[in-house]
Amino acid sequence: MSLLDIAGRRIRGDFTVDAFGLDREIHDAAVRLGRIRWNVVVAGAEHIPGHGPALLVVQRRVGLSEQAVVAVGIATSTDRRVHSAGFPGVKLAEAPLRRIGAALSHPDETSALLRYGAVVSVGLGWSPVRDEVGPLAASVLSAPLALGAPVLPVAVRGREWGRTWRVLIGEPVVLEGHDAQTVDEATALVRSRVQGLARVLRST
Numbered sequence: 001m002s003l004l005d006i007a008g009r010r011i012r013g014d015f016t017v018d019a020f021g022l023d024r025e026i027h028d029a030a031v032r033l034g035r036i037r038w039n040v041v042v043a044g045a046e047h048i049p050g051h052g053p054a055l056l057v058v059q060r061r062v063g064l065s066e067q068a069v070v071a072v073g074i075a076t077s078t079d080r081r082v083h084s085a086g087f088p089g090v091k092l093a094e095a096p097l098r099r100i101g102a103a104l105s106h107p108d109e110t111s112a113l114l115r116y117g118a119v120v121s122v123g124l125g126w127s128p129v130r131d132e133v134g135p136l137a138a139s140v141l142s143a144p145l146a147l148g149a150p151v152l153p154v155a156v157r158g159r160e161w162g163r164t165w166r167v168l169i170g171e172p173v174v175l176e177g178h179d180a181q182t183v184d185e186a187t188a189l190v191r192s193r194v195q196g197l198a199r200v201l202r203s204t
Helices: 003-012 024-035 066-077 091-099 109-114 138-147 181-204
Strands: 037-045 054-060 082-087 102-104 119-123 152-156 164-169
Touching: 003 054, 024 037, 024 066, 054 066, 054 138, 054 181, 066 082, 066 119, 066 152, 066 164, 082 091, 091 102, 102 109, 109 119, 109 138, 119 181, 138 152, 138 181, 152 181, 164 181
Parallel strands: 037 164, 054 119, 054 152, 082 102, 082 119
Antiparallel strands: 152 164
């Protein structure tokens, strides 16, 4: 479907969005544009479940592109669409960002998306140390711990305005339980898995 067809359908009101505002046609058009902008090479796409919830914990290294690159790569490699958590909820920008799969950076929204059966990506915090992944807030894992949803570590390598990006998706970590000790242990485990994948990308 062309961009003109997509625009015409929206002018006529002939479209639907999911419970979180994602518009499949707009999302897929954005993915096509993303493939023009980036050459995303994905390894480990087989770890993305064919259905049901999953949380992707994504390395952030160079800027703002990592989660967008991951969303493009996964949509290209699988039939899953990614809700990317991280936008601040500015009212004027909220509706159009949700159309392409953006989600609020809030544990309650992540939890609701996972209960809905979505694939959700969250970015690690920034690290001041070169080649070391940033921190992971324990609250990010509260929802998958409660739901028993798999968590997938994801490492990304590329330049902020470069064309070629590499995405490495690790085996899912299935988390169980939700006491404070389990959350801390799970947080350390997931972060270490992302760090390990990042080292693999650096060495290849």
